[in-house]
Amino acid sequence: MYLRIMSTIAVAVLLGIFYKAVVKDSAQIASEDTLVSGISYPLFDPEMAPDEIRDQVMKGYGIMLETKQHLPEYAGDKISCTHCHFSAGNSFGGKSNGFSLVGVNHKYPVTLESGKQLTLADRINGCFMRSLNGKPLPVDSTEMKAMIAYLNWISSGIPKRADYPWMGVKKLRSNHVADAKNGALIYGNKCALCHGKNGEGQQRPYDLSYPPLWGENSFNDGAGMHRPGVFAYFVYENMPYDDPRLTVEEALDVAAFVTSQDRPKYVPPQE
Ligand code: HEC
Ligand code: HEC
Structure with a gap:
């Protein structure tokens, strides 16, 4: 079973993309597909992470679901990651799926206009300081590593690209003056x-x-x-x-x- 999962992942990496046929083969780890530009990507269930990373992935998943319970000193408000990044980010966005985080690890680090490198941990801390009105988590803490392991795992079926159509904020088109x-x-x-x-x-x-x-x-x-x-x-x-x-x-x-x-x-x- 484990070998089969790993070989499926290897195929995905080799091809760079998952085709429907490949996805069928990994039905145990992939809970849902989405069709983007005719290509189907699977979502990876945190519970199905391989043994050697499973505890870490599940810890990261738990933090995303109940952030304050896990990190009372760092989360200042009563909002958890999953309240904006629905299903702890393990979705393809769009109607009712919140802000997706599937594939996000491939987008970082990014170089800012100032020339500074922004890592995924820095970006997560951006949400801790603002969306959670809290404090930045030490980047080498077990909790930060667990969240990154989780984000890496849910992005396992996604090839590296500069950007993803299911991510990001889109502008609503209207000439309406807000009231x-x-x-x-x-x-x-x-x-x-x-x-x-x-x-x-x-x-x-x-x-x-x-x-x-x-x-x-x-x-x-x-x-x-x-x-x-x-x-x-x-x-x-x-x-x-x-x-x-x-x-x-x-x-x-x-x-x-x-x-x-x-x-x-x-x-x-x-x-
Ligand atoms: C049926 C209950 C329900 C109604 C009605 C509802 N929401 Fe929500 N809202 C939720 C839930 C539940 C979440 C978190 C979702 C999750 O955890 O997956 C949420 C999350 C949010 C968030 C993101 C988290 C945050 O605290 O900022 C915003 C913003 C939001 N809702 C705005 C609204 C607005 C505006 C309306 C009215 C147009 C609305 N909601 C109506 C249940 C509701
Ligand atoms: C109140 C809503 C809210 C909460 C809570 C929240 N975020 Fe965010 N997050 C956002 C918004 C808005 C963005 C920017 C989306 C965009 O521009 O694509 C974002 C972006 C991100 C990004 C970068 C996405 C990208 O496409 O580059 C990561 C990673 C992230 N959040 C992780 C987290 C984590 C981890 C938590 C919990 C510690 C969290 N967020 C809590 C609203 C929230």
């Missing part, structure tokens, strides 16, 4: 039931929690999600959670409303 007042009405009608009247969210111990959207337990004003365009795109694709069907105009209005509410300020870490 925060109308956004407040939409919020009351379509969001408050789960995220709370004051955006405070709801912890549900035995079920999916509803993360906070503003206030002291939410992402800070340095987060990508605080930018109205990013928020609107995310919400247009993914919210309301059980039925994501806002119009582009409604998404822009609710984004204008939520991003105008109080939230923590981003404080850059002291060097």
Whole structure:
């Protein structure tokens, strides 16, 4: 079984891509396929990671699902990675799948305009400091290594490319001028039931929690999600959670409303 998995992976690496026929052969590790430009890629289940990396992959997976429980000193708010990167990033984005992280390891390191190299660990820490309103995790900590092992594993079926069509924030096309007042009405009608009247969210111990959207337990004003365009795109694709069907105009209005509410300020870490 293990040899078969490894040989399947080897084939994938050799071909650079997975064709449907190859994917069928790896049905045990690949839970779902997506068709991108006529090519089908598998998703790799964390539970099916080979023995020698399985514990590490599962630890990374656990951190993505319940970040504060695992890292109370580093996660400042009550939002976990999976609340924005649905299924702990193990998805192909699009409607109802949040921000994908499949293939993300291949995108890093990137060279910034300043000439500085940004590694995957640095990028993860970007989300810790802003989306989780917390502190950067030491890059050589077992937790950071576990998250990277997890991201590497879920990207196993993806060839290296400069970018991936299922990743990233797309701009919503509209000439509409966002109206925060109308956004407040939409919020009351379509969001408050789960995220709370004051955006405070709801912890549900035995079920999916509803993360906070503003206030002291939410992402800070340095987060990508605080930018109205990013928020609107995310919400247009993914919210309301059980039925994501806002119009582009409604998404822009609710984004204008939520991003105008109080939230923590981003404080850059002291060097
Ligand atoms: C409040 C929402 C939110 C939370 C919570 C969050 N992220 Fe993100 N993350 C984003 C957004 C927005 C982006 C930028 C997406 C883009 O531009 O493609 C991003 C980007 C990333 C990227 C880079 C993706 C790329 O395409 O280069 C990584 C890696 C990442 N996040 C990991 C994490 C991890 C790990 C956690 C938990 C510690 C986390 N994120 C928590 C919103 C969030
Ligand atoms: C049926 C309950 C439900 C409704 C209604 C709902 N959401 Fe969500 N929302 C969720 C859940 C659950 C998640 C986290 C998903 C996960 O963990 O996979 C989430 C995540 C989010 C996030 C990312 C995490 C964060 O804290 O920033 C944003 C932003 C968001 N919702 C905005 C909205 C907006 C705006 C509306 C109304 C248009 C809305 N939601 C309606 C359940 C809901």
